[in-house]
Amino acid sequence: xxxxxxxxxxxxxxxxxxxxxxxxxxxxxxxxxxxxxxxxxxxxxxxxxxxxxxxxxxxxxxxxxxxxxxxxxxxxxxxxxxxxxxxxxxxxxxxxxxxxxxxxxxxxxxxxxxxxxxxxxxxxxxxxxxxxxxxxxxxxxxxxxxxxxxxxxxxxxxxxxxxxxxxxxxxxxxxxxxx
Amino acid sequence: xxxxxxxxxxxxxxxxxxxxxxxxxxxxxxxxxxxxxxxxxxxxxxxxxxxxxxxxxxxxxxxxxxxxxxxxxxxxxxxxxxxxxxxxxxxxxxxxxxxxxxxxxx
Numbered sequence: 001x002x003x004x005x006x007x008x009x010x011x012x013x014x015x016x017x018x019x020x021x022x023x024x025x026x027x028x029x030x031x032x033x034x035x036x037x038x039x040x041x042x043x044x045x046x047x048x049x050x051x052x053x054x055x056x057x058x059x060x061x062x063x064x065x066x067x068x069x070x071x072x073x074x075x076x077x078x079x080x081x082x083x084x085x086x087x088x089x090x091x092x093x094x095x096x097x098x099x100x101x102x103x104x105x106x107x108x109x110x111x112x113x114x115x116x117x118x119x120x121x122x123x124x125x126x127x128x129x130x131x132x133x134x135x136x137x138x139x140x141x142x143x144x145x146x147x148x149x150x151x152x153x154x155x156x157x158x159x160x161x162x163x164x165x166x167x168x169x170x171x172x173x174x175x176x177x178x179x
Numbered sequence: 180x181x182x183x184x185x186x187x188x189x190x191x192x193x194x195x196x197x198x199x200x201x202x203x204x205x206x207x208x209x210x211x212x213x214x215x216x217x218x219x220x221x222x223x224x225x226x227x228x229x230x231x232x233x234x235x236x237x238x239x240x241x242x243x244x245x246x247x248x249x250x251x252x253x254x255x256x257x258x259x260x261x262x263x264x265x266x267x268x269x270x271x272x273x274x275x276x277x278x279x280x281x282x283x284x285x
Contacts, residue, residue, distance in 0.1 A: 051248035058247035 029174055034090060035097040041084040041105060041115045050080060053111050069104065076100040080108070129164065136160035140168065182221030183278045185251075195220055225283070237262045240273070252277040 047067040051059035059067040066079040066087075074096035079087040086104060091097035109115040126139040126147075134156040139147040146164070151157045186192050199216055202208035240259030245252070254275040261268040 048248065051246065055244040055246065058245075060247065060250070 029170065029172060031174075032092060035092065035094060037088045037091075037097045037101055039086050039088070039101050039105070041086060041108060041113070043084050043114050045080060045082050045084055045108065045113055047080065047082050050108065050111060054107055069107070071100060071103055071107075074100045076104075078104045080104075131160050131163070134159050138164055140164075142173075181283070182218055183225060183280075183283065184217075184221055185276055185278060186221060186224040187217060188276075189224075192220065192224075225280075234263055238273075238275070240270075243272075250279055250282055 047059050047061070050069070051057045051067050054069060056071070057067055057069045066081045069078045069080060070076070071078075074091050076088055076090040076096070078100075079089075081087075086101070086108075088097060088101045088104060091100055105115055126141045129138040129140060131138060135150060136148055136156055137150045138160065139149075141147075146161070146168075148157050148160055151160070187196055196217065199208065199213040203210050203213050238256065238259055238261055240256035243255040243257045245254050247253075252275075254277075256273045256275065257271065259270045259273045261270060
């Protein structure tokens with residue numbers, strides 16, 4: 001398993017056992033600041049009733065067709081649509097986003113709606129990378145799996161992989177420790 | 180013309196409503212007149228607060244809950260401090276109900 005530590009200035013990647021890649025390469029890792037998740041509650045919602053009965057809710061249909069609700073922990077905001085679709089924003093980790101989504105669903109359920117919770121995080125399943133030389137299409141997934149396609153010869157696959165590999169190292173996912 | 184009926188929930192508004200109810204019950208007053216009285220009460224309260232009240236108060240506290248529905252804001256504040264020119268006043272819990280006065284002219 002990989003160990004990762006980071007200070008406020010930069011990042012250091014330390015691995016047990018084997019060296020991941022050429023460590024001369026600067027590992028710049030983006031910090032996740034905000035997560036937007038969408039989920040479906042599988043039933044129609046009376047937004048006025050929700051705004052009247054739930055706490056920390058706003059509903060102004062003249063301005064926006066969704067009800068806006070907030071919870072303190074995790075500190076998130078939900079946009080609730082009458083179709084039953086809910087958008088949850090503001091979480092900094094996927095776990096928080098999922099937890100917040102469940103809390104919003106529970107609040108709505110307690111108001112008497114027949115809620116069936118389906119969490120489908122709207123993450124595009126894969127990144128499509130169209131390499132020019134060689135002309136290969138790569139699909140990069142969150143799991144770390146890569147699909148390479150479009151080659152006429154085996155050698156093109158290997159060359160494409162060799163050039164993408166160091167690039168991907170810079171996008172290794174960081175798992176924040178709970179404080 | 181529409182009025183804001185929120186002032187009917189004040190102490191004076193409740194007393195008025197109670198009195199009018201009694202008078203309607205024992206036949207002294209017709210329900211229609213009673214409603215007209217309440218509507219006039221709404222208008223008079225709004226006008227009085229607009230023209231006769233000059234003092235400004237700042238309210239600071241922890242926002243416990245908020246709600247916005249039917250163009251009415253409701254806030255519940257905890258450990259609030261009401262500050263005007265004189266001495267500040269501490270209130271453990273306060274409910275604030277606010278309507279947008281711009282909507283009166285619609």
